[in-house]
Amino acid sequence: MIASTQTNHPLAKSAADTSLLELACAKLKGAGLRITQPRIAILTAMLERGQPTSIEQLHGVLEAGSCDLVTVYRCLAAFEEIGLVRRSFYHNGTSLYELSLNDTQHYHVVCKATNRVDQLDAETSAELRQTVEKIEAKLRERGYENVSHVVEFFGVAPAAARSPAPLQAVQR
Amino acid sequence: MIASTQTNHPLAKSAADTSLLELACAKLKGAGLRITQPRIAILTAMLERGQPTSIEQLHGVLEAGSCDLVTVYRCLAAFEEIGLVRRSFYHNGTSLYELSLNDTQHYHVVCKATNRVDQLDAETSAELRQTVEKIEAKLRERGYENVSHVVEFFGVAPAAARSPAPLQAVQR
DNA sequence: GCGTCAAAATCAGGGTCTTCCATGGAGCGA
DNA sequence: TCGCTCCATGGAAGACCCTGATTTTGACGC
Numbered sequence: 001m002i003a004s005t006q007t008n009h010p011l012a013k014s015a016a017d018t019s020l021l022e023l024a025c026a027k028l029k030g031a032g033l034r035i036t037q038p039r040i041a042i043l044t045a046m047l048e049r050g051q052p053t054s055i056e057q058l059h060g061v062l063e064a065g066s067c068d069l070v071t072v073y074r075c076l077a078a079f080e081e082i083g084l085v086r087r088s089f090y091h092n093g094t095s096l097y098e099l100s101l102n103d104t105q106h107y108h109v110v111c112k113a114t115n116r117v118d119q120l121d122a123e124t125s126a127e128l129r130q131t132v133e134k135i136e137a138k139l140r141e142r143g144y145e146n147v148s149h150v151v152e153f154f155g156v157a158p159a160a161a162r163s164p165a166p167l168q169a170v171q172r
Numbered sequence: 173m174i175a176s177t178q179t180n181h182p183l184a185k186s187a188a189d190t191s192l193l194e195l196a197c198a199k200l201k202g203a204g205l206r207i208t209q210p211r212i213a214i215l216t217a218m219l220e221r222g223q224p225t226s227i228e229q230l231h232g233v234l235e236a237g238s239c240d241l242v243t244v245y246r247c248l249a250a251f252e253e254i255g256l257v258r259r260s261f262y263h264n265g266t267s268l269y270e271l272s273l274n275d276t277q278h279y280h281v282v283c284k285a286t287n288r289v290d291q292l293d294a295e296t297s298a299e300l301r302q303t304v305e306k307i308e309a310k311l312r313e314r315g316y317e318n319v320s321h322v323v324e325f326f327g328v329a330p331a332a333a334r335s336p337a338p339l340q341a342v343q344r
Numbered sequence: 345g346c347g348t349c350a351a352a353a354t355c356a357g358g359g360t361c362t363t364c365c366a367t368g369g370a371g372c373g374a
Numbered sequence: 375t376c377g378c379t380c381c382a383t384g385g386a387a388g389a390c391c392c393t394g395a396t397t398t399t400g401a402c403g404c
């Protein structure tokens with residue numbers, strides 16, 4: 001269950017993260033939502049993680065920073081509502097959340113054994129995205145509104161990548 | 173709680189369904205599983221439904237036919253294990269199950285408002301399948317085993333398609 | 345038919361998520 | 375800067391979904 005292995009980055013939040021945080025706050029404001037301490041904490045945690053994260057994991061990371069579990073649920077629901085985060089799934093159906101600040105969507109492979117999340121390579125992602133967007137366009141033609149999608153790959157990761165639990169091996 | 177809204181198909185099981193049921197039973201046997209009344213009831217219900225169905229809905233349909241909810245859970249888990257059913261998701265993350273007897277996988281659009289499930293047209297499905305299979309092949313090259321995927325589209329269906337038989341919006 | 349053992353029923357429990365209500369604090373106007 | 379107004383949060387309780395453990399039933403081989 002991915003214990004509290006999260007590496008506490010000793011380095012301060014990078015400048016890039018900070019600007020992304022501001023972007024996220026702007027989105028919040030734009031949607032008429034308030035900018036509060038817990039929300040900033042959640043967004044910061046997601047930025048630092050940089051990969052799909054379960055609510056449980058998020059709350060674990062935030063424990064030091066004081067934020068109720070219920071609040072995490074509510075915030076993520078709100079964020080999803082306004083399109084600030086995207087939801088994906090583990091193999092067993094648990095929800096994962098990921099920031100969607102830059103509009104390029106990433107696609108993932110989730111290890112069925114360890115729940116480690118890896119990304120598809122850029123070229124493959126691009127091709128997939130193209131196909132998916134074409135389909136979404138067709139759906140809109142058929143009259144569907146507010147179209148979205150979930151694409152997720154699962155598999156048992158090769159032992160080499162699985163064993164050392166490097167976590168964070170993959171980031172944007 | 174999904175009232176007894178399920179349409180009791182007045183028509184008897186079609187011949188096609190019967191032969192598919194036999195095929196499913198053969199798969200069960202092949203996997204070393206026994207053929208039991210509840211399992212047949214579940215399979216029959218899924219065949220009649222012919223589209224992704226939640227466990228709750230399945231149990232609702234089966235109520236007349238006497239099958240415990242726990243049994244439905246376990247049977248579907250067993251079926252998924254041997255590849256007899258495929259799992260997909262609602263927009264809210266609830267699991268849906270669908271028989272996968274013929275090896276051509278269907279892709280769906282789920283209405284965010286009513287949870288009605290619709291299929292993509294054949295051509296689009298085929299194109300998508302091709303892309304996805306290519307990606308899965310790449311993943312296997314990278315060392316992933318037991319590769320699978322979930323692809324799901326969501327949207328608010330056009331009113332025309334939405335109004336008839338709104339099939340109980342599932343709330344959590 | 346009979347025995348064996350997997351599968352189903354039943355009961356109970358854990359964990360996840362939601363709801364409720366009182367309180368706090370962000371944002372806004374004066 | 376101050377105070378007001380709601381939205382957001384915290385905390386606890388509880389609903390719901392799913393899973394184990396154990397007993398009972400019944401499918402299958404002989």
